[in-house]
Every structure is written in structure tokens, then in C-alpha cells.
Amino acid sequence: MRNKMSLREKSIVFIGFMGVGKTTIGERVAKKLYRDFVDIDKEIEKEYNMPTSEIFKTVGEKVFREKEKSMISDYSQQSLKIISVGGGAFLQEEIRNICLTNCLVFFLDLSWDSWKERISLLIDSRPVLQGKTLEEIETLFYERQEIYSLYHSKIKTDNQEVEDVADFIVESLKTAWEIYD
Ligand SMILES: Nc1ncnc2c1ncn2[C@@H]1O[C@H](COP(=O)(O)OP(=O)(O)OP(=O)(O)O)[C@@H](O)[C@H]1O
Ligand SMILES: O=C(O)C1=C[C@@H](O)[C@@H](O)[C@H](O)C1
């Protein structure tokens, strides 16, 4: 099934560090394209009926990562979805390969200087950030850039409104569909 999908049918996956806007922008893009939106973190939270921080505490990160892999594997083989994966999903090579093979992968690229302005919005709900100093988070931020280095399209989002980023993505998709499909 996966090889027969046209570019237009392929699902779209958003990747990037925690808090760059995968969920927020993914949701807007889905609305604009009349497609179903899937947020993998939220799907996992629904399945365990608890927030991610609780899942990490009770069942552990390893179980979270396995669930993340199986969910992404399922959804990425479906057509016409808009999928936001968790910030750590691309740590797993298998997830990277599945997404890059089956879907169109958009990397949301936000600079450290812009990202650190958002920290207060994120700290309570992202267990990976908790208990770390700003310097440690900065180190993690730069280390993680390596795992986001494979994608189909990179969108720089510094100083960009959600709506404008979503519009830009929709327009670039429409152009790609016209040219390649
Ligand atoms: N372009 C933007 N401008 C300003 N604020 C933004 C922008 N995009 C997202 N935000 C805000 O940043 C916060 C984090 O966004 P969001 O939850 O979408 O990130 P995420 O990439 O899905 O993170 P995670 O990987 O942890 O799920 C939210 O409060 C959101 O409103
Ligand atoms: O970057 C990470 O490792 C994570 C990001 C979030 O989206 C969640 O998937 C979880 O908090 C782990």
C-alpha cells in the first residue's frame, strides 16, 4: 500500500524540539486542509488516561517510547493525516525511517534564543525538561538538532505567527502537489 500513495495522499508529519509548535501549527494546517489531526503525545495520554509527566513517572519513559513507536508506525501508513509527533520521537531510528518513507516530514526550526522565551509555557508538562538548569536544556536543545536533520522541508519559525506559518506550509504543499502529482 505504502508505495502506491500519491504525494497528495501522503500524511504530513511535524518534527522538532519540544515547544517549537508542532501541535499548534499541525492543528491549524489540518483545519486548513480539512484533514484529520493526530497528536501522538495526546493519543498516548488518552490511552493511559494520564498526562505525559505521569506516564513517565508511573510506567516509565521506555514504555512511553515503545508506544510512541507503534502509534507512529500505524498512523504514518495511513493516508491524508496531519501528524504531530513528540519532540523525542525522532530519537528512534525506526521512527525516522518510517516517517521519511511513508510521509512528508516538515521540520519546524526555532532558534534557541526564541525557544527560551517559551520555557514557562512548557516546563510543567514536559518531563524531559524538569529538574534541568537552563544550560542543561540548552545543551539538550543543540544535541537534539542532529536527530531533526533528516526531513523533506524545513520551516524557520522565529518571529512568525502560527497562522502565517500554517498558511506558508499549506501554500508550499499545494505547489508541491501541482508540480509532482
Ligand atoms: N509561532 C508561534 N508563536 C508563538 N507561540 C507559539 C508559536 N507556536 C507555538 N507557540 C506556543 O508555544 C507553546 C508550545 O507549542 P506546542 O505545544 O505546539 O509545541 P510542540 O512542538 O507540540 O511541543 P511538544 O514536542 O512538547 O509536544 C504553546 O503554548 C504555543 O501556543
Ligand atoms: O522531547 C521529548 O523527549 C518529549 C517531547 C514531548 O513531546 C513528549 O513526547 C515527551 O514529553 C518527551
Ligand SMILES: [Mg+2]
Ligand atoms: Mg506537541
